[in-house]
Amino acid sequence: MQKSAVRWGLLALFADGPKYGYQLKNEFDAHTSGGWALNVGQVYTTLDRLARDGLVESVGSNADGREVFAITGQGRQALADWFVSPVTETERPRSELAIKLAMAAIAPGVDVAAVVQAQRTESMRQMRDYTDLRRHEVQSHDVAWLLLVDHLIFTLESEIRWLDHVEATVLRRAQPHRAPTPAAFRPDDVEVGGW
Amino acid sequence: MSAFVLRFAGVSRIYGVGEQEVHALDDVSFDVAAGELVAVMGPSGSGKSTLLALAGGLDAPTSGTVSVEGVGLAGLDAAALARLRRDRVGYVFQDYNLVTDLTAAENVALPRELAGVGARAARREAVAALAEVGLADLAGRFPDQLSGGQQQRIAIARALVGQRRLVLADEPTGALDSHTSLAVLEVLRARIDAGAAGVLVTHEPRYAGWADRTIFLRDGKLVDATGPRQTPEQLLGRMV
Ligand SMILES: Nc1ncnc2c1ncn2[C@@H]1O[C@H](COP(=O)(O)OP(=O)(O)OP(=O)(O)O)[C@@H](O)[C@H]1O
Ligand SMILES: [Mg+2]
Numbered sequence: 001m002q003k004s005a006v007r008w009g010l011l012a013l014f015a016d017g018p019k020y021g022y023q024l025k026n027e028f029d030a031h032t033s034g035g036w037a038l039n040v041g042q043v044y045t046t047l048d049r050l051a052r053d054g055l056v057e058s059v060g061s062n063a064d065g066r067e068v069f070a071i072t073g074q075g076r077q078a079l080a081d082w083f084v085s086p087v088t089e090t091e092r093p094r095s096e097l098a099i100k101l102a103m104a105a106i107a108p109g110v111d112v113a114a115v116v117q118a119q120r121t122e123s124m125r126q127m128r129d130y131t132d133l134r135r136h137e138v139q140s141h142d143v144a145w146l147l148l149v150d151h152l153i154f155t156l157e158s159e160i161r162w163l164d165h166v167e168a169t170v171l172r173r174a175q176p177h178r179a180p181t182p183a184a185f186r187p188d189d190v191e192v193g194g195w
Numbered sequence: 196m197s198a199f200v201l202r203f204a205g206v207s208r209i210y211g212v213g214e215q216e217v218h219a220l221d222d223v224s225f226d227v228a229a230g231e232l233v234a235v236m237g238p239s240g241s242g243k244s245t246l247l248a249l250a251g252g253l254d255a256p257t258s259g260t261v262s263v264e265g266v267g268l269a270g271l272d273a274a275a276l277a278r279l280r281r282d283r284v285g286y287v288f289q290d291y292n293l294v295t296d297l298t299a300a301e302n303v304a305l306p307r308e309l310a311g312v313g314a315r316a317a318r319r320e321a322v323a324a325l326a327e328v329g330l331a332d333l334a335g336r337f338p339d340q341l342s343g344g345q346q347q348r349i350a351i352a353r354a355l356v357g358q359r360r361l362v363l364a365d366e367p368t369g370a371l372d373s374h375t376s377l378a379v380l381e382v383l384r385a386r387i388d389a390g391a392a393g394v395l396v397t398h399e400p401r402y403a404g405w406a407d408r409t410i411f412l413r414d415g416k417l418v419d420a421t422g423p424r425q426t427p428e429q430l431l432g433r434m435v
Contacts, residue, residue, distance in 0.1 A: 127404040
């Protein structure tokens with residue numbers, strides 16, 4: 001998991017008041033159904049770094065003796081900046097797929113259509129299962145959870161569309177003698193890019 | 196009787212002859228059980244509408260058999276086939292196919308009236324079906340007084356009215372925005388969950404996600420279908 005996603009996610013939880021470490025973990029889990037598998041050690045490490053960078057500060061201990069942190073003025077500013085800045089370097093969890101298909105397209109003897117189809121079947125299976133999950137559990141979660149599941153669904157959608165594109169591109173390249181298309185409508189021979 | 200509402204066994208459909216021959220479907224076999232929705236995906240021209248037309252008895256295979264509720268369609272005479280299409284199969288056409296000189300409510304009521312339901316009862320059922328797709332207010336409009344998306348939803352209401360056992364929908368969300376599409380999928384899914392069987396042709400992976408399985412067609416051949424479900428724990432472990 002991307003470190004900065006956790007760092008900013010935790011800092012954002014301070015926006016509504018001071019908190020201690022375990023409380024942060026519980027809140028984070030509640031919003032993501034534990035899907036991020038955050039352990040309490042990670043929470044404390046991240047808290048230390050946030051304090052070191054001056055974004056949160058210790059404001060003493062609560063009745064149970066737990067150290068409580070609050071967001072600083074600098075932290076609020078950084079958080080506000082983060083919300084309005086576009087994400088430019090995201091983690092690319094599926095880049096292995098992009099590499100696999102690009103290599104399949106140039107390696108001799110690989111049936112690209114079969115590679116595409118195997119992936120499409122798997123991606124569609126995930127699509128079905130996340131859609132099910134969303135339909136059945138939409139009532140029992142908050143909007144943060146919902147948006148995270150939707151993110152997966154939309155990511156899968158673009159992946160499946162990209163697979164269609166890969167298949168069509170490879171097939172077109174493999175059949176140079178097809179019936180001529182009027183020049184104005186000739187499908188562009190774009191290279192696969194963007195990953 | 197078969198447990199499957201729809202069964203394709205080795206179905207091929209060839210259009211034209213000789214040079215002009217098109218293998219629109221090539222040896223396709225699959226089943227759809229009661230309570231199951233199957234999505235059909237594939238590039239344009241891959242045979243999706245052909246498959247649906249065969250399932251609905253609007254067209255006959257060149258070889259192989261199509262059965263609905265255990266009855267082979269090839270064995271039915273024209274009258275029996277018409278009855279089956281009217282009473283048990285709801286069909287949403289890719290181009291809606293509404294009767295232009297009937298109002299929205301009359302279009303939806305038509306299959307019920309033809310099935311022998313009294314005019315009043317048919318109208319009541321029609322208005323209820325229109326309400327399900329969010330169009331109760333437009334019951335008195337004629338198709339040419341409606342937007343494309345509204346016409347499409349009327350076609351969906353017409354396919355769902357009554358106790359259809361099999362719902363066949365060809366791109367039923369093609370003209371709808373994302374919010375309306377999801378509302379239509381809710382209605383369709385509720386019908387399936389109540390025991391109907393359905394086939395949904397779609398280009399949208401996100402809408403195919405509402406089906407229990409997706410089958411892919413390429414050049415008339417069925418290439419694959421989605422596998423078994425994963426548990427919520429497996430799914431949420433990958434939420435990042
Ligand atoms: N009546 C017909 N006569 C001759 N060929 C036909 C006829 N109907 C369909 N075809 C051909 O059969 C193939 C499959 O057509 P079909 O309409 O099933 O495709 P589709 O998958 O529904 O495409 P789309 O996504 O564009 O709706 C195409 O090559 C089409 O040209
Ligand atoms: Mg079609």
